[in-house]
Amino acid sequence: MNTTEATHGRSTRGDISTGWRGELTKILKEHAGVRMDGSVASFRTQELAASALFASFDKLSELGYKLQNPRNLGDRHVEVLVRAWHSQGKAVATMQNELSVLRKFSQWIGKKGMVRSLKNYLPAVPKEQLQRSSVASGSKSWSANGIDIDKKIAQADALNERFGLMLRLALAFGLRRKEVVMLRPWKCDHGEYLCIYANAGPKTGRARNIPIVNSYQREVLDFVKSRVLKGAAMGWKTTRRGSPADLQYQLKEYERYMEAVGITRREAGVSGHGLRAEFAENAAMTNPYYPFVPPTLGGMADQIPAEDLDLALSQVSEMLGHSRAGVTSSYYGQFKGFRRAPRKVSDEQRQACSARSRPGPRGVETPKPAEVRTSKAHAKVGLRRTDALLDIRQMDLPLKEPRCIF
Secondary structure, three states, X not given: OOHHHHHHXXXXXXXXXOHHHHHHHHHHHHHOOEOOOOOEOOHHHHHHHHHHHHHHHHHHHXXXXXXXXXXXXXXXXXXXXXXHHHHHOOOXXXXXXXXXXXXXXXHHOOOOOOOOOHHHHOOOOOHHHHOOOOOOOOOOOOHHHOOOHHHHHHHHHHHOHHHHHHHHHXXXXXXXXXXXXXXXXXXXXXXXXXXXXXXXXXXXXXXXXXXXXXXXXXXXXXXXXHHOOOOOOOOOOEOOOOOEOOHXXXXXHHHHHHHHOOOOHHHHOOOOXXXXXXXXXXXXXXXXXXXXXXXXXXXXXXXXXXXXXXXXXXXXXXXXXXXXXXXXXXXXXXXXXXXXXXXXXXHHHHHHHHHHHOOOOOOOOOOOXXXXXXXXXXXXXXXXXXXXXXXXXXHOOOOOOOOOOO
16 A cells, blocks of 8 residues: 555545545655655655645635646645635744645646745735744743643543543643654553654654653653553544544544634644643753753753753753754754853873774784684574675775774
8 A cells, every 4th residue: 555545545535536636646656756856755755745735635625626636736726725824823834845745746747836935925924924943932832822721721621531631641741743642651651751652653753752750740641541441542533423533534633623722823822732842841941950941931051051951952852752952942942152062081082092093003914813713504604694794894984084083
């Protein structure tokens, strides 16, 4: 089964083999597997393209533009989509990404150059508001934007109990939408940490362990487990019409409930993703070893030693599912004037590195290792091992100068 069928094969909105869905599936099969430079596209790239395109045409249908054939997509349809995205409060980065997918799609259907830039579709919006920036200039958390989190959770409980449980988990552990929907609380609870498995929704399949460092996290996890069957995932099993719910339906249902409780950028100034920002700020200030106040809440770079701050930033980044400390700037801003402290290297380490990198004296041959006799059985094993392993000497790259990296 290909990516498109796996992602949308159980759609609840009609048979994917007929109508515009069938034609879009054919186009994706023909083009989505190859990048614009001719290289092979990854499975995730194909999945994202398929999801974005199906969502765009679904949105057009909701807006009254029911295209029978996706190849009939025109500039006016793209303009309608962009205006709808902007009115819903979608982030600039999200709109640019979806436009990029539509731009590729326009080339697939022979309409290269049809899709314009974001500012061309939103001329009345100031240019500075359409600039993409990954650094948070203000807090994105719910509480910092005047939202009563307890009240919102109570509203969520009244609408749908399972959605209320999801909000608690997202706040306590900083989970992404897909992660919280796919989470199996009984399986993922390892006592001292919550495990997010690679096949359970993390971005790029990067698994992580989120330490349980306070009583609130433990209380939330135990409460959720008391309301969910062992082995069950958090997502909805059936649609509102009673048919089996696939992952795409569950993610959309999550967004529908978010809108129902008033969490949209247009209405509240924040999105559901703001709970991750809330978690990031809380994790920074409650760090058991190096607590610090994030920039979005007024923290300065000199509040703790640079070496400790760098370590604390890395710890929060790991809890959020990232490997680079700099990624946290998109959640709680960036410290002005902060520079990573240089790593401390002892004299012994420096001398040992110098000795390893120093070339041997010229004219002196390196003694050959003593020959070791082996039996025929050992020789066969050695041959098999040699065939199975890559000779690491083939990977050595010559350096212009001897270097030593700590």
